[in-house]
Structure formats: structure tokens, C-alpha cells
Amino acid sequence: xxxxxxxxxxxxxxxxxxxxxxxxxxxxxxxxxxxxxxxxxxxxxxxxxxxxxxxxxxxxxxxxxxxxxxxxxxxxxxxxxxxxxxxxxxxxxxxxxxxxxxxxxxxxxxxxxxxxxxxxxxxxxxxxxxxxxxxxxxxxxxxxxxxxxxxxxxxxxxxxxxxxxxxxxxxxxxxxxxxxxxxxxxxxxxxxxxxxxxxxxxxxxxxxxxxxxxxxxxxxxxxxxxxxxxxxxxxxxxxxxxxxxxxxxxxxxxxxxxxxxxxxxxxxxxxxxxxxxxxxxxxxxxxxxxxxxxxxxxxxxxxxxxxxxxxxxxxxxxxxxxxxxxxxxxxxxxxxxxxxxxxxxxxxxxxxxxxxxxxxxxxxxxxxxxxxxxxxxxxxxxxxxxxxxxxxxxxxxxxxxxxxxxxxxxxxxxxxxxxxxxxxxxxxxxxxxxxxxxxxxxxxxxxxxxxxxxxxxxxxxxxx
Numbered sequence: 342x343x344x345x346x347x348x349x350x351x352x353x354x355x356x357x358x359x360x361x362x363x364x365x366x367x368x369x370x371x372x373x374x375x376x377x378x379x380x381x382x383x384x385x386x387x388x389x390x391x392x393x394x395x396x397x398x399x400x401x402x403x404x405x406x407x408x409x410x411x412x413x414x415x416x417x418x419x420x421x422x423x424x425x426x427x428x429x430x431x432x433x434x435x436x437x438x439x440x441x442x443x444x445x446x447x448x449x450x451x452x453x454x455x456x457x458x459x460x461x462x463x464x465x466x467x468x469x470x471x472x473x474x475x476x477x478x479x480x481x482x483x484x485x486x487x488x489x490x491x492x493x494x495x496x497x498x499x500x501x502x503x504x505x506x507x508x509x510x511x512x513x514x515x516x517x518x519x520x521x522x523x524x525x526x527x528x529x530x531x532x533x534x535x536x537x538x539x540x541x542x543x544x545x546x547x548x549x550x551x552x553x554x555x556x557x558x559x560x561x562x563x564x565x566x567x568x569x570x571x572x573x574x575x576x577x578x579x580x581x582x583x584x585x586x587x588x589x590x591x592x593x594x595x596x597x598x599x600x601x602x603x604x605x606x607x608x609x610x611x612x613x614x615x616x617x618x619x620x621x622x623x624x625x626x627x628x629x630x631x632x633x634x635x636x637x638x639x640x641x642x643x644x645x646x647x648x649x650x651x652x653x654x655x656x657x658x659x660x661x662x663x664x665x666x667x668x669x670x671x672x673x674x675x676x677x678x679x680x681x682x683x684x685x686x687x688x689x690x691x692x693x694x695x696x697x698x699x700x701x702x703x704x705x706x707x708x709x710x711x712x713x714x715x716x717x718x719x720x721x722x723x724x725x726x727x728x729x730x731x732x733x734x735x736x737x738x739x740x741x742x743x744x745x746x747x748x749x750x751x752x753x754x755x756x757x758x759x760x761x762x763x764x765x766x767x768x769x770x771x772x773x774x775x776x777x778x779x780x781x782x783x784x785x786x787x788x789x790x791x792x793x794x795x796x797x798x799x800x801x802x803x804x805x
Contacts, residue, residue, distance in 0.1 A: 435474035533659030623679035
């Protein structure tokens, strides 16, 4: 009987582990040609994984064997073309409507005076120094590089936060041809700003001598501080990958602000919406999408880990969503630091209550999964449930890499469309299977007991 109990104590944990453990594939790795494979993970993976560090993730080959892998928390940089923007101040003149080509030619001998970094030319000629000009003349005869656009800095007031402008060019101060039309914006509120002040146009050096800027809308009391040429030079920079996704919310039950910094703070009425995430991806940027609803006002963004926890203020400032020509421009995304909270809340000014529910936009730099394969594709990424069998994949992974400097081959993930509920179902106890194993153990135990008893009787008979 003693031997039976020892055997039972040894076998039972193994059987329990075998029954409780399950690895459910949720992604297949596509284009996995090579031994060392690197895969960018998607935010949807955190719908399945129950651990922030993805401890329940496993990579399997076609036979179901576990492969060594590691998760790189910081996405490796990838080459990406970007542009370096350089500006060059340009001399400009406010020109009255009765200016003639001969008058404009006098600009060649005009004494230029500048104030601070302003590049407006001041002269005693009223035609060239007019308070309500018909257009602004810009001298580009001395530029030594091609320009990609003309920028305007102006003091924004209520009537000219938006400008509609036309840019024209000439080679002889008589015949003008259009280069571009654009809508510019310059909004400032409570320290936040939204500025789009460049008219995009290719201006080759030596091709034209003068430009003229016509203000088609917003010219009243316009105070231009600076006109500059913009030069965009393409260069190869290292930029991390970025994944973004949106989430639709619903109107919050409480339409008073959740921001009460002190016990004496008054409850302010706001327009509030709340959002519930179905994953715990560590987001590093947050934005909102108001679609085609214009807005320039305050915003507060909160989050919390659970429904009963206190709201944590993540951002407070000004948010812009405005139409410029045919395009809608909005404020830049708000930076966060690996926030995994499930519940989010957005508060805007009370006047936005009647508007459609905004979307909240999340962004993160995807983790990279590095895998050492065994030439037995297809490979799958699975989620483990139940008690995890012991393995040494981390040790194997480190030992292999210590002796080599691999070139990682990029691959992609293909979703197997497994609902997260399928993982929850796999965690439920299969009583039929348990009863089978229990019956089997009892049967083996009975046979073992009879065998021991028979063996004991044989030994007694031999002794006699």
C-alpha cells in the first residue's frame, strides 16, 4: 500500500497538468522563411493575453512543439523617409492697387530696413508702404536654393484666424501666372496653437524674380510679421513603427467634470463620453476624432484601471478640429507612457453635447516577437491556459544567440479569427475527462493492490 500511495503522488500531478493545460492558436505567422524570424505584434493580442508581459504567449510549430522566442519591448527602428524643413526669410512689400511695373522696378534700389526678424521693407513711397495693400510683393531673385513653399507669419485676430491666399509669380513684373491657392490657419488659445501657414509651391531658383501674395479672405486689419521661403530636403531617418486604432464610446452618465483638484472645487457641466477597451495594450499616444465637427476649446482626458477606481487625469489643454480648404486639421496626438487602463473618459465644452459621439484614437509602438524556428512550418502564436508545463525555451534562446549574430527576417501575423470567449471556454473544467482519469487511476490502484497482495501471499508460501 505504501508503494501505491507513492506512485499515486507521482502520477497524479502529471495527469492534472495534462488535463488543465491548453494552448489555443490565435495567429498564424505568414511568410516565415528562414530560421530567425521577427514579427511585429498587434494590439489585438492583448485581447487574448491576460498578462501585461505576455507571459501566457507561446509559439508552436506544425507538430505542436514549443519554439524558443523572446519579446522585444522597444520596437526596433526602421528606415523611413522624412523631410527636414529649412526656412529662409524673404523681403516683402505691401503694394497698393495703383502700382505700376515701373514703380515695382524701383525695388531694386530701395533701401531695406528690418525690425527684429521681420522682413517687411519700409520706404517713403506710399505705393510701396500701403496700410491696406492690394497684394504683397515678395522678392525671390536672390534665393540660392529651390523653394517648396512660401510661409506667412501673422498676428491672428478674430477676423483673420483663417486666410485664403493665392500665390502668383512673374518674370517681367507685367505678366503674372498662378502657382497655388491655399487656406491658412493661425489659432491660439490658452497657450495651445494650431498653425498651418505655408502655401505649397515649387519655386526654382533663377526661374522667377518676384512673387505676389493675394489675400482673398481675411485681409481686414491683417498684420503680417514675416514672409519666408520653405525648403524641404528628404533624408533617411530611423523612425519606430506605430500602430493606431479607434474606439467608439457612449455619452457618460455624469455630465459634470470628473476633475475636482480640491474639496472646494465646483462641479462644472461638460460634454462627456466614456470608452471601454477590450484589451490592455500599453498605449503611448491618445487623440480624439470629431470628424467634421468644428471645435476649438478645452479638453480633459481621464483613465482608470477598473470601473470603481478614481479617474486619473491624463491630459488637460486645448483641442482643435477645424476645416482648412477641403481638409480637416486637428491637434497633434497627446503623449502618454505605457497606459494599460481599460476605462477612458473625454470631456469637452458643454456646447458639444448635441454633437455626435467622438472616437478616441490610441497609438503604440508594437512589440517585436523574435523566434528561432525549426523548419517545421506553419508556425502559430498561441495562448496558454491552465498550468504551464516546465520548459527551457528562454535558456535555449539565449544559448543559441550567444554564439551567433542573426539577421532577423520580417514576417507578418494572420488572425485565425478566434473569439476571446474560446479561451475562457478552454479554461472550464472538463468533468467527463476528469472522471475518466479518476476511474483509470482507481482501476490501476485496485490492480496494483491485488498484485501486491498476491505477491505477498507467494512470498509467504515459499517461506513455508
